[in-house]
Amino acid sequence: MADRTAEQRVALARRAGRPGTADYIAHLFTDFFECRGDRLCREDPSILGGVALYYGRPVTVLGHRKGKSLEENLTCNFGMPGPEGYRKAQRLMKQAEKFRRPVITFIDTPGAYPGLEAEARGQGEAIASTLALMSALTVPAVAVVTGEGGSGGALALGVANAVLMLENAVYSVLSPEGFASILWKDSARSGEAAELMKLTAADLLELGVVDAVIPEPEEGAHTAPEAVYAAVDQALAAHLTPLLKIRDCAGHRYQKFRAMGALAASGREGL
Amino acid sequence: MDNHLFLQRRERLMALKSRREGKSPQVRAVAGKCPGCGAAIPKAELAKNLYVCPECGRHHPIGAYLRLSLILDPNSFRELDERLAAPNALNFPGYDDKLKALRRATGLTEGAVSARGRIDGRECVACVLDSRFFMGSMGSALGEKVTRAVEHAQKYKLPLIIFSASGGARMQEGILSLMQMAKTSAALERFSRAGGFYISVFTHPTTGGVTASFASLGDITLAEPGALIGFAGPRVIEQTIGEKLPDGFQRSEYLEEHGFVDAIVPRGELRAALARLLMLHERGNRRG
Known part of the structure; x- marks a missing residue:
């Protein structure tokens, strides 16, 4: 893997032209049918989802959508979903369960949108109930962090049996800029924050937050997308196949997330 | 007899800790000048009024042990984890x-205290977040504590009450802090599917990852009056949308109006409300 600082990876993860959810759907799946709307209020294009075939098997596929042009960026709110996006995701996940389809998600968002209407319609509740629902899905779920994994808005699509991450993707509790501004009241120190936060794929593999790192071309995913689609495809198939044989997918997923920061094993319990 | 002595000791310990909370700098500050109306209220009077300003009704944040002593029956408190x-x-x-x-x-x-105790004779598990400790932010220990409280309630088939007060994620624990949202939500979903009853009580302030996980997953959701409740903090929203937020935005009353809270309950009525809800959801009260 290429030798880069965390700050350089943050820049690559955000880079325009980096393959996004729509690209992965187009190259890894066939017969994609997009399902729109949350059936409550509106359609949120910042989450793209539907049904498709993966190696001939129907799957539910979902991911954040940032858009390719400025116009698309604006329509997709730069990949920052509102509550409607998460409620659409829930609707699709419930259908996946009903029709016994595996769920595959692609994560690429700066975070859930911090806006007035998003709050009025229950952004917190929407994320919380998506986390709860996804945690208990009885079908297999695989998540791939492809770009920016920003906070709860990313995690809402990330409670999966296997979590994979591209080499230059990042995944964190909030943006390095936000982190620096909270801790040091200085968002310009984001480079320093990025190093401290342990947000790179290699760090997260070590912490047990992700299960595998998918290598990228030397200069980043945007330089040779075809190679990236092949690598993601290979990793996805390799992690999905064994999950199809698991009887208790929900139990498997529960144990995985139950162990995150479980203190009994760390020997730190008790002062 | 021995058991009784133990209970009395625990009770004294809780009383001691809640008295200590009453002497904290935070309490001294709000007694000197209410952040709501500016009134100076003698500390003893404020304590008698459960740290609710008698002039403007503002509910000041209180510590976890004091909270537990206000809602649990005498001699029923047993701390967990x-x-x-x-x-x-x-x-x-x-x-x-x-x-x-x-x-x-x-x-x-x-930043949280978990306990098993009784409310009007009905046994329950209560977990209280305390904003004096790192703003009640959720790191792995807080997430683990909440998860264990849920698991304890499930194991002993008890109702669960969580009082939230949190600034969100614990920055110093980075991604592990984020993962606590998944862990606590997963535990509550299991509890819910097993038929467990969970009351979530929002207190001032509850934002970020706590709002976007366990605090929003109650069968019943209550809030203290005037509490700030949201996913994004008001400052972040103002910076994002570039305009001032309307008065009362993200307050308990706003959430109730938008359909996210069952009832707003003043502190003095909380114990009675919880007792009634526990009674209404008692398994023995189900017919058939």
Whole structure:
């Protein structure tokens, strides 16, 4: 893997032209049918989802959508979903369960949108109930962090049996800029924050937050997308196949997330 | 007899800790000048009024032990997982020292206290977040404590009450802090599917990852009057949308109006409301 600082990876993860959810759907799946709307209020294009075939098997596929042009960026709110996006995701996940389809998600968002209407319609509740629902899905779920994994808005699509991450993707509790501004009241120190936060794929593999790192071309995913689609495809198939044989997918997923920061094993319990 | 002595000791311990909370700098500050109306209220009067301003009705944040002493029956308090403490898993500079200082200042080991006790004779598990400890932010110890409280309630088939007060994620624990949202939500979903009853009580302020996980997953959701409740903080929203937010935005009353809260309950009526809800959801009360 290429030798880069965390700050350089943050820049690559955000880079325009980096393959996004729509690209992965187009190259890894066939017969994609997009399902729109949350059936409550509106359609949120910042989450793209539907049904498709993966190696001939129907799957539910979902991911954040940032858009390719400025116009698309604006329509997709730069990949920052509102509550409607998460409620659409829930609707699709419930259908996946009903029709016994595996769920595959692609994560690429700066975070859930911090806006007035998003709050009025229950952004917190929407994320919380998506986390709860996804945690208990009885079908297999695989998540791939492809770009920016920003906070709860990313995690809402990330409670999966296997979590994979591209080499230059990042995944964190909030943006390095936000982190620096909270801790040091200085968002310009984001480079320093990025190093401290342990947000790179290699760090997260070590912490047990992700299960595998998918290598990228030397200069980043945007330089040779075809190679990236092949690598993601290979990793996805390799992690999905064994999950199809698991009887208790929900139990498997529960144990995985139950162990995150479980203190009994760390020997730190008790002062 | 021995058991009774133990109960009395626990009770004295809780009383001691809640009295200590009454002497905290936070309480002194709000007694000197109410942040709501500016009134100076004598400390004894404020304590008698459960730290609600008698002039404007503002509900000041209170500590976890004081909260528990207000809602639990006398001699029923038994603390759970009291020695659970945060690890510095990311080796974040200065985090260990800050934890030590906060433990000394507050007498807490983490930003939440879990207990088993009774309300009007009905047994329950109660977990209370305490904003004096790192703003009640959720790191792995707090997430683990909440999860264990849920699991304890499930194991003993008890109702669960969680009082939230939190600034969100614990920055110093980075991604592990984020993962606590998944862990606590997953535990509550299991509890719910097993038929468990969970009351979530929002208190001032509850934002970020706590709002976007366990605090929003109650079968019944209550809020204290005037509490700030949201996912994004008001400052972040103002910066994002570039305009001033309307008065009352993200307050309990706003959430009730938008359909996210069952009832707003003043502090003095909370114990009675909880008792009634526990009665209404008692398994023995189900017919057939």
